[in-house]
Amino acid sequence: MPHAPKYKQIIQFIKEKIANGEWPIGTKIPSQRSLAKHFAVNRSTVITALEELIADGLIEGRMGKGTIVINNTWTLLAKHSTPDWDKYVAAGFQQPSRKTVQEINQSESNSTLIQLSKGELSNELFPLDIMKEMMEKVAHNMDAFGYEEPKGYLPLREALSSYLQTVGIHASPSSILIVSGALQALQLMAMGLLQSGSTVFLDQPSYLYSLHVFQSAGMRMAGLQMDEEGLMPESIKMTPNMRTRAILYTNPCFQNPTGVLMSKKRREEILAFSEQHHLPIIEDDIYRELWIDAPPPAPMKAMDKNGRVLYIGSFSKTLSPGLRIGWIVGPEPVIERLSDIKMQTDYGSSSLSQRVAAEWLTSGLYQKHLENVREQLKIRRNFVLHVLKTELEGLAEWSVPAGGFFIWLKILPPVSMKTLYAKSLSKGILFNSGAIYGQERGDYMRLSYAFASCEDLKKGITQLSGLIKMLSG
Known part of the structure; x- marks a missing residue:
């Protein structure tokens, strides 16, 4: 009609x-x-x-x-x-996302908005031509394939075993599980390793507060203090009954949402605390390769001699979220347990995606792609820092991230973040408020410099500046 x-x-x-x-x-x-x-x-x-x-x-x-x-x-x-x-x-069983998170997820598919929130690489950085070549090569050499073995496509796990050695992690293919992204890795851990009533210690703020992965399984989230070196282990309060009912989650490289890079010393302190209190660690390292100024310290998993660390990696942030390929590294009994649960859940990640991922690693083109991504992220970060200094000096405070996608802004004038969010959205600008990450004090926002064009980044930040001045006036 x-x-x-x-x-x-x-x-x-x-x-x-x-x-x-x-x-x-x-x-x-x-x-x-x-x-x-x-x-x-x-x-x-x-x-x-x-x-x-x-x-x-x-x-x-x-x-x-x-x-x-x-x-x-x-x-x-x-x-x-x-x-x-x-x-x-x-x-x-699965708790719904918070209403604001649902609205953001829907708005992030709206191409007319200036996306200051989106935690993924710009389409400009997507290696379309190389990806086409990879897929054509895989298709040319492809035989009929069915379900993969429970832990995933063996050539991919072998390639990951070699790749992980470059960051100091020595893991055989049998101790690696292929998953459909880091989020599935966390879901499998929630289902297979922890019982209802367990405590999950984690950075606060953290992007896990915007999800309900652990809460839906009946677990309690216990936020931990952070400083410029990362999560502070002395803020962990262990009780006697937590020995088999607690786990520590941390995002040490360019943490989401703050962008904080955990120092080598802090990683050693957390690992020592873990060993002293028998506290397992989930190390979510999906931003590791997105360093800008210098390579980050070695993962905690590289220093782990007692099998206390479960290590998560992914191609979603560095290559393409659409590939849906990530991995878990851990003790073989744990990997066996999680692979069994994964088979019950989806019978394995996409065979085609696994073969394409293996081709990226074995061809050497993945490292070349990362070099280009780092160069572009540096340009974007420096551009946004310049715009922030021009438009928001005196209105906000921020630290310079050494990598990753995000700048964590503290808004200084007393403004309603809900009103600022609504006014910005009405003007075609989408940002993520700190509240969805469990930031309980102060007015914060997470700003991404990875997705929007430099032109849109400048336009969006300039309009944000005007709105903050208007709302605080």
Whole structure:
């Protein structure tokens, strides 16, 4: 109905959602404001459409609950004939993301926004031509393939074993598990290694607070203090019953969201604390290769002589999130356990992606690609630091990251971050507030210099500056 009146288009849209089962009985439909924004009309037009649907007996307004679907379009079946999906959704084991995180995830697919939040490389840095060559080579040499062995494609694990030696980690292919990104690695650990009621110690702030990987499995998150050298082990408060019910998670290289690089001394202190208190460590090292000024210290896993560290790596930040390839390195009994759970979950990561990843490593082109990425990230970081000094000096404080994607900004004037977020989004700018990372004190935001173009980075930061001045005035 492209030429029908707007209110008729809204009616047809809602009827199709109901008829197709996308909005079953009991569903709360979008607010009048959301519908008005979606169809670019005023609210009176939306109200006209809703009144007609109410008259048809399809929806009704309920005090305190919004507007609810009460019948379906083709037979007006009684409500009890349709499953109450809301109860199933509420009863699910995995906790939903926070509302703000859901909004950000949706907004990050909106190409019209200036993406100051996105934690991935710009399309400009994606090696499209080389990736095409890799895939063509894999396709040319490809035989019929089915499910891989539980730990993953052996040539990829062999290539990773060699690659890991370059950062001081000596791991045989049998102690490496291929996973579909770092997030799956954490999910497998939550399911297979920890029991409900366990404590997960972690940096605070941390991107894990924006997820519910461990909380959904009934675990308690215990945030730890950080300084300019990283997580502070003396802030860990162990109790006697934690000996088999606690684990430490840390993101030591260019931490998300703060960009902090953990010092060599601090890594040694954390490892010593781990050994003293029998506390296992999850070392999430997905940003390691994105150093700008100098290579980071060796991983804790490289210093681990007692099998206390589970090490996570990934191609998602350095190459392509769409490849969906990451890895876990750990003691063989742990890897066996996690590989069994992975087989129960998805029967293995993509065979094609694993072969392409192996080709990147064995060809030597991955290291060349990383050199180019580091050069471009340095240009982008320095550009953004210049813009920040020009536009936000006196309005915000920040540290210079030595690598990674992010600059952690502390906003100095007293402003409402919720209002700043909403005003920025209305002007086409998306940033991540510090609150979603568990930052409880002060007003912070995470700014990414990796994805948006330099032109958009300057435009976005300039407009942020204007909004902060307006809101604090």
